Amino acid sequence: MTKIITISNQKGGVGKTTTATNLAHRLNLKGNSALIVDFDPQGQCSTALGVVSENGVFNLMVANSSPGQWVRKTGREGLHIIPGDRTTATAQIVLTAENRPITSVQDALKPLYKDYDYIIFDTAPSIGGLQERAIWASNLVLLATATEYLSSDGLAQIMKLLHSLVEKGWKGKLAGILPTFYDQQTNESRETLAQLKEGFGDSILSPIHRATVLRECAADGVTIFEKAPKSRAAKEYAALADYIHTL
Ligand SMILES: Nc1ncnc2c1ncn2[C@@H]1O[C@H](COP(=O)(O)OP(=O)(O)OP(=O)(O)O)[C@@H](O)[C@H]1O
Ligand SMILES: [Mg+2]
Secondary structure: OOEEEEEEOOOOOOOHHHHHHHHHHHHHHOOOOEEEEEOOOOOHHHHHHOOOOOOHHHHHHHOOOOHHHHOEEEEEOOEEEEOOOOHHHHHHHHHHHOOOOOOHHHHHHHHHHHHOOEEEEEOOOOOOHHHHHHHHOOOEEEEEEEOOOOOOHHHHHHHHHHHHHHHOOOOOEEEEEEEEOEOOOOHHHHHHHHHHHHHHHHHEOOOOEOOHHHHHHHHHOOOHHHHOOOOHHHHHHHHHHHHHHHO
């Protein structure tokens, strides 16, 4: 069965896109076919993978069309993307204005399920119609959160959203909360991680350390497994993918 995972947090710059692209690539390198769908109008999954951003998500959600035509290759065998760009924001408005059902993302992508072992949704730093519908279509939600003061603020709101979706009949679950930008040299990181563990217990996954090489990857349009496969960041994202694979 296809495993569908939403990477979420309404807070910006916490490592969602970095996680979506590196997780997808690692799962792919382990022999799984994977599709990334970029639900963020910033379209940064494309840049991160070195492909052109396009209005794929807009067409997927608004044009009544077969989803396969919006799938693009990434130059990596078995790793594909439906790219997004700023027109994704228009799709979001249309979904809300037309009061499209909570199943709209699921309905739009269902014909592709048979082609992929994993489908990974990157989302914008906000909570809105697209996020809700993406989560509804997902088996798993992975929340990325920076280990910085106040950055866990947004988590409560997403947890509330997850609870409200469960009440509406959503069958998925939280895969975990992924602490990012971890730096054990700073009190800020250590204290924030401790607070996260206090608040969310076993849901807190092993942190991804702050690593300049991850920033360089994004700039070069390559993943950590291409740029620095032996780095700590690569090992950490590999461990995350292995864990996700067990769920
Ligand atoms: N662990 C890390 N260490 C250092 N830099 C990182 C790390 N993770 C991500 N980055 C860099 O930080 C910036 C923000 O990361 P990213 O784009 O993944 O966050 P995001 O949550 O997707 O942001 P947005 O909410 O704007 O979509 C990028 O330049 C990225 O390369
Ligand atoms: Mg992003």
